[in-house]
Amino acid sequence: MIRGAVAIFRRDMKKFISNPFVILMTLFIPIFYLVIFGNAMGGTITGIHIAVVQAEPYTVETPLFTQASEALREFRSAPDKPPTFQVTVYPDEGRAKRALAEGRTSGAVIFPSEIERGGAVRVYEDSSDYMVPSIMEGGVTAAIAGTGARNPVEFNRVYGKIEYFQFFGVGVIVMAIFMTTMMGGAFALIRDREAGIIEGYLVTPVKRSSIILGIIGSGTLRAFLAGFIIFIVDILIAGIVVRTPEQFFLVLLVLFVSSIGVTALVVSVASRFNTQQEYASTVAFFNLMLFMTSGAFYPVQGMPDWLQWITVINPEYYTVDALRSILLRNQGIDIIWPDLFALVVFSVAAIILGITTYKRTIE
Numbered sequence: 001m002i003r004g005a006v007a008i009f010r011r012d013m014k015k016f017i018s019n020p021f022v023i024l025m026t027l028f029i030p031i032f033y034l035v036i037f038g039n040a041m042g043g044t045i046t047g048i049h050i051a052v053v054q055a056e057p058y059t060v061e062t063p064l065f066t067q068a069s070e071a072l073r074e075f076r077s078a079p080d081k082p083p084t085f086q087v088t089v090y091p092d093e094g095r096a097k098r099a100l101a102e103g104r105t106s107g108a109v110i111f112p113s114e115i116e117r118g119g120a121v122r123v124y125e126d127s128s129d130y131m132v133p134s135i136m137e138g139g140v141t142a143a144i145a146g147t148g149a150r151n152p153v154e155f156n157r158v159y160g161k162i163e164y165f166q167f168f169g170v171g172v173i174v175m176a177i178f179m180t181t182m183m184g185g186a187f188a189l190i191r192d193r194e195a196g197i198i199e200g201y202l203v204t205p206v207k208r209s210s211i212i213l214g215i216i217g218s219g220t221l222r223a224f225l226a227g228f229i230i231f232i233v234d235i236l237i238a239g240i241v242v243r244t245p246e247q248f249f250l251v252l253l254v255l256f257v258s259s260i261g262v263t264a265l266v267v268s269v270a271s272r273f274n275t276q277q278e279y280a281s282t283v284a285f286f287n288l289m290l291f292m293t294s295g296a297f298y299p300v301q302g303m304p305d306w307l308q309w310i311t312v313i314n315p316e317y318y319t320v321d322a323l324r325s326i327l328l329r330n331q332g333i334d335i336i337w338p339d340l341f342a343l344v345v346f347s348v349a350a351i352i353l354g355i356t357t358y359k360r361t362i363e
Helices: 002-017 020-040 063-074 093-101 132-147 164-183 185-194 208-238 245-270 276-292 305-313 315-327 333-357
Strands: 048-054 085-089 107-111 121-125 153-157
Touching: 048 063, 048 093, 048 132, 063 085, 063 107, 063 132, 093 107, 107 132, 121 132, 132 153, 164 208, 164 245, 164 276, 164 315, 208 245, 208 333, 245 276, 245 315, 245 333, 276 315, 315 333
Parallel strands: 048 085, 048 107, 121 153
Antiparallel strands: 107 121
């Protein structure tokens, strides 16, 4: 019995040692988790875009407006941190609220006019970003108190009170799409390669483009169904509300386009590997990097600049942003079209990458 166990032990160790890529990823991924997770979670949220407006009618800006606006510009959570807010002065209340509705700012502060001495300072907040409203409330209160003014402050959460369960529930939809793709067709592709079955080379005379498109097509369907199921679960247990049929179909459109992009990315990665070990270690890296930088469970504004740049090429970020715009902010195609456009561009690029890099040979 001992001799058999030793033989199996030696065999497995030889397999492990013979694959330096797996050894490297085994050591690299925990370090990567430390760096990404440590920076993506719990960072100080800075650079929050906020609009400030002097209410009409007015001929000159009031001291409260000028002093509080400057205090907001200089506000920091700690002396060694960047400014918490990026303050933009808007000419009137209507434009400031429009910027808030279109997602160009996270809040709008309306200061009372000169004839409303002692009037309330009104603050309108994008409550879909969960943590940002609390930071904004603390900053505005401190800025006004710093001027010595006694004006009351009225805080208005534009999209109502949104719980973290709802905020995170949208991100889980994206996780379901990626996990289904990762565990579905991509693993089947690797298993076939390990068994010596290479479509289009030994089994069936199929073009490389047809192979990739077929695999992406089946993977997209599975990923879409997984995302749709989690979407229904969010409605049932997370309190997410679909208000109109248009919203429902917009969610389906975002899920479909996102499923294509994520599936194409995973398949293009899988097509380069010959063993499940290599693929699993690599796709775990992508899963962590994409999900952590998507804003699914912590605002992107709280991440360091080098992580925020990753969101530019992260399809999950655009999916999360589009779904939150639809489900939490009640916005339509006029607001989410940049997210959809980015997802379409990413999907096309990932499909092309998958076709051009697919290996049909056995090494």
